[in-house]
Amino acid sequence: MSVIVDFHIHYPRDMQLEALVRTCENLGVVKVCMLSLGKWRNNVNENTLVERAMKEYPDLIVGFAYVALGRDPPDIVDEFHSRGFRGIKLIDPAKPYDVDEFFDYYERMEDYNLLTLFHTGIVARSARDREWRVSSEFMRPVRLDRIARVFPKLRIIGAHLGHPWCDEAAVVMMHNPNVYFDISGGHTFWVALAIRRRGRYDVDPARLLFGSDAFSPGVIERMLRFWEVALPQLGLSKEEVAGVLGKNALKLLGGT
Ligand SMILES: [Zn+2]
Known part of the structure; x- marks a missing residue:
């Protein structure tokens, strides 16, 4: 069985x-990147929950803290780094991801060698939409292009292959060697079609990462089984499939 990283x-x-930890053991998932969404459900701050989880299961859980771009002060990045987070999760920015005023955050993330995972594409509706004036357009994959050029050492991961702008995501990846995408989420068919079309747009299988976007353990297995079946049918070699399901991620995580 190949190594699996979610x-x-x-x-x-x-x-x-x-229950999540047991599920990972059963499925052969050796590492998971757990992404905080900040103050979210019932006003619980997930940064605290994820921090506790990564300290309780340091071999399995890699913690990503949530930073609210344009709302939190940039020096919160220093704090998360000192608390042991290895990555930062970004979603629902106050302005488009690539505006100049956010560069202070990215500079710190680059300096600390923090993996930076941006939600890209359409975002699910949520309770904070109105208060935060949430826009999916602020999170289009092309917004990563400028950040990748200005911060060439920053390791950028876009989520969901930018769905529904999957082809846009692929081109951004093609032009920027420091950009990766996860293939997580429920829009598996869109993502699969974009992978199938590579050749036109050169989705690089060495920079694709399996992810489940699971909020409950059962989802991990469902997504894993789907991609195990689909990826070879999309023309990926055995080595490329093993890369997407885990080895690409291990390389990224090993470098932090
Ligand atoms: Zn997610």
Whole structure:
């Protein structure tokens, strides 16, 4: 069985962390990137939950802290780094990802060698849409292009292959060697079609990362089985499939 890494999971909705850990053991998932969404459900701050989880299961759980771009002060990045987070999760920015005023955050992330995972593409509706005036357009994959050029050492991961702008994501990846994408989320067919079309747009299988976007452990297995079946049918070699399912991620995580 090849090594599996889930690059995109969330803190379990039912708060049953142990069940998640057991599921990972059973599936051969050796690492998960757990992405905080900040103050979210019932005003619980997921940064605290994810921090506790990564300290309880340091071999399995890689913690990503949430930074609210344009709302949190940039020096919050220093704080998260000192608390042991290895990555930062970004979603719902106050302005488009690539505006100059956010560069202070990215500079710090680059200096600390923090992996930076941007939600890209359409975002699910949520309770904070109105207060934050949330826009999916602020999170289009092309917004990563400028950040990747200005911060060439920053390791950028876009989520969901930018769905529905998957081809745009692929071109951004093609032009920027420091850009990766996870293939997480429920829009598997769109993502699969974009991978199938590579050749036109050169999706690089060495920079694709399996992720489930799971809020509950059962989803991890469902997504894993889908991609195990689909990736070879999309023309990926055995080595490329092993890369997407885990080895590409291990390389990225090993470098931090
Ligand atoms: Zn997610």
